[in-house]
Amino acid sequence: MSTTENAEKSNAEQLFDQVVQHLDTRWEYYSILAAEKSAELVSSVVRALVVAVLALQILFFFSIGFAFWLGEWMGSTAGGFALAGLLFVPLALLAYLVLKPMVRSRIIEAFLRNGLDQNKKGSA
DSSP states (O other), rough: OOOOHHHHHHHHHEEEEEEHHHHHHHHHHHHHHHHHHHHHHHHHHHHHHHHHHHHHHHHHHHHHHHHHHHHHTTTTTTHHHHHHHHHHHHHHHHHHHHHHHHHHHHHHHHHHHHHHHHHOOOOO
16 A cells, blocks of 8 residues: 555544534534423423412412402302302403414414524524
8 A cells, every 4th residue: 555545544534523523512412402401391381380370379269368358248158269269261262262363373483483593692
């Protein structure tokens, strides 16, 4: 083997090693990025669940108080609870109809915003 063949083989090996190193680095980068996004998602979900549970507890106790107050006003505790429950049916239906499109559009906007942020970081 001549020295030029050895040099070419050495250059090819170096190039191959650099490509492998580059691919390993990219893999690590995307693994870290995925872990970061997963952590953000989990923390957002946990925060939303905590707020939702606290809000439901507040609503629960206010509705119990309202039902007892309404029952005393009507003269029937059971009637107060029934009427309070009936008042929540249209509120729940209204909340479902109004919140569903708002939540969906916010989720879509968040995904689009994150995608645009990633494109900006990748091109910079």
